Amino acid sequence: MFATGIECSYPVIKNKTHRxxxxxxxxxxxxxxxxxxxxxxxxxxxxxxxxxxxxxNHAADRYDWSFADEVLPxxxxxGIEPILDLCHFGMPDWLGNSFQNPEFPEAFARYARAFAAxxxxxxxxxPVNEIFxxxxxxxLNGWWNEQEKNDRAFITATKHLxxxxxxxxxEILEIQPEAVFIQxxxxxxxxxxxxxxxxQKRADWENQIRFFPFDLLYCHHVRADVYGWLMDNGVSxxxxxxxxxxxMYERCVMGNDYYETNERILQHGGGEHIGExxxxxxxTHEYYLRYRKPVMHTETxxxxxxxxxxxxxxxxxxxxxxxxxxxxxGFTWYSLIDQVDWDTELREANNxxxxxGLYDMDRKIRPVGExxxxxxxxxxDISVVPRSEILSIT
Numbered sequence: 001m002f003a004t005g006i007e008c009s010y011p012v013i014k015n016k017t018h019r020x021x022x023x024x025x026x027x028x029x030x031x032x033x034x035x036x037x038x039x040x041x042x043x044x045x046x047x048x049x050x051x052x053x054x055x056x057n058h059a060a061d062r063y064d065w066s067f068a069d070e071v072l073p074x075x076x077x078x079g080i081e082p083i084l085d086l087c088h089f090g091m092p093d094w095l096g097n098s099f100q101n102p103e104f105p106e107a108f109a110r111y112a113r114a115f116a117a118x119x120x121x122x123x124x125x126x127p128v129n130e131i132f133x134x135x136x137x138x139x140l141n142g143w144w145n146e147q148e149k150n151d152r153a154f155i156t157a158t159k160h161l162x163x164x165x166x167x168x169x170x171e172i173l174e175i176q177p178e179a180v181f182i183q184x185x186x187x188x189x190x191x192x193x194x195x196x197x198x199x200q201k202r203a204d205w206e207n208q209i210r211f212f213p214f215d216l217l218y219c220h221h222v223r224a225d226v227y228g229w230l231m232d233n234g235v236s237x238x239x240x241x242x243x244x245x246x247x248m249y250e251r252c253v254m255g256n257d258y259y260e261t262n263e264r265i266l267q268h269g270g271g272e273h274i275g276e277x278x279x280x281x282x283x284t285h286e287y288y289l290r291y292r293k294p295v296m297h298t299e300t301x302x303x304x305x306x307x308x309x310x311x312x313x314x315x316x317x318x319x320x321x322x323x324x325x326x327x328x329x330g331f332t333w334y335s336l337i338d339q340v341d342w343d344t345e346l347r348e349a350n351n352x353x354x355x356x357g358l359y360d361m362d363r364k365i366r367p368v369g370e371x372x373x374x375x376x377x378x379x380x381d382i383s384v385v386p387r388s389e390i391l392s393i394t
Contacts, residue, residue: 001046001296001330002376003083004358006035007339008050010090011137011144011346012097018349019090023052025340025351026361032071038336038359040078042369043376047075048126048184048298048332050085054092057111065118072119083124083182086112086168087161089134089144089346098146099138099157105164112168116175123176126184126298127168130257131161131213133186143347152233159235159243162216166248173251184255184298185214187283189263199266206264211290216243218252218291253329254291255298256284258314281317285326294327299334304355307368315375333358333372 007022023029039047051068058064075082087108095101112127128134138145139153146153165183172179188210192203208226215222221244222230230240258280264272280297288295297318302310311333322328338357341350353361358369 002044002380003046003048003298003330003332004039004042004044004336004372005048005299005332005334006050006337007335008052008085008088009346010052010054010088012090013144013147013347013349015147016097016145019054020341020346020349021052021054022340023050026337028337029067031363033074034363035336036071036075036078036080038363039080042336042358042373043380045079046081046083046124046330047336048085048334049075049082050088050129051115053087053111054090057092057094057107059094060107061110061114063111063114068119072122076121081124082122083126084115084119084122085126085129085184086115087127087164088129089137091145099135099160100146100148100153102160104160105167108164109167109171113171113175116172116179120176123178124180124182125169125172126182126255127165127172128161129184130186131158131165131217132188132210135161135213137345143345151229155230155233155235158213159216159239162213162243165217166246169248169251180251180253182253182255182296182298183214183217184257186210187256187258187262187280187287189278189283189286191263191265191277193265194268196268199268203266211287214254214287214291218249218293219244219246220291249293252293253296254287254293255296256280256287257299257334258283258297259300260302260310279317280314281321284321285324288326294329295321296328296330296332298330298332300332301334301356302368304366304368307356307366308371311368311371311375333368337361337363 006028007026009022010019012019028035056063091097095104095107135154135157137143139148139157142149169181190203190206192199208223260276261274263277264274266272284295300314318328318331335357337359338361339354341348341352342354343352358372359365
């Protein structure tokens with residue numbers, strides 16, 4: 001499944017006074033027809049695409065489908081399969097723009113059901129994008145949405161996001177029993193460069209917490225000290241048992257996103273820096289050994305000057321993963337068009353273009369776009385597992 005994506009983040013920042021809307025900043029609302037044609041020009045059949053939740057769901061059980069009713073039928077006409085992203089880092093104003101809101105999971109599940117009923121032909125979904133990053137940036141780093149900075153808020157946001165995803169999957173499957181859920185999540189790894197006990201403990205803890213959202217999604221028991229941390233921060237034993245027994249993971253593909261910033265290196269004195277150490281293969285393989293789910297490389301990019309080299313490195317990581325017998329179902333360069341203000345993680349509204357796309361803001365193809373077209377041309381017909389052509393996506 002060769003894919004790209006239309007960047008569609010929409011968190012609120014500045015104490016909920018400013019909505020960041022990447023579809024607006026990249027001019028996609030106006031140029032969406034042109035953008036879909038670019039997807040087809042690339043030879044891409046699968047598109048990670050997010051309908052703006054905050055614009056559709058204006059009030060409880062009230063929906064405005066006008067934009068989706070234009071875009072999605074055209075996508076279908078062009079033969080582009082959407083991997084439909086229902087929640088991408090934000091929520092509607094009426095829910096308070098806070099993932100601390102306990103009403104969010106049920107409200108989101110109703111939205112998911114209404115969406116699936118209106119577009120029953122859509123098969124692929126990412127119910128909630130990057131739960132770990134959304135909860136961390138909103139409730140631990142204090143950057144987005146509720147802008148909290150504590151463990152209890154982070155855990156609360158995570159459990160609400162996971163519950164929303166689980167309930168949404170249940171509702172969608174009642175409408176579309178063949179639905180497949182590709183859960184895009186940030187693949188994280190923390191390294192300690194010194195042998196001091198404090199740094200080693202911190203690295204070990206962060207390398208457990210990175211699994212937290214997937215553990216709840218895939219009913220995988222957490223380590224004893226993580227369980228104690230959850231109990232100390234507002235998770236009841238009944239809630240935990242619900243997450244360990246919901247069983248909504250059978251039709252799931254583990255999407256693993258990887259950027260240069262996904263690996264952190266802890267230094268003496270608490271400092272850290274970022275950079276590729278293990279790479280996508282080794283980091284994702286740790287997740288695969290934990291969950292044994294089919295894998296998709298669901299996001300990556302790099303600045304335009306280094307993008308072609310980065311693309312080929314990611315692709316070689318993917319091929320090696322397949323050679324090791326892991327079922328890798330697809331690859332995604334994210335995104336189709338350059339992005340805006342991701343150099344500050346959307347914390348600041350600078351309107352600064354980030355050259356991460358296959359195409360620039362003028363919709364002119366970048367060298368990485370040409371390189372990706374070449375990969376697609378050469379590898380379109382590979383099977384899910386090497387040398388097993390009978391196992392293919394149909």
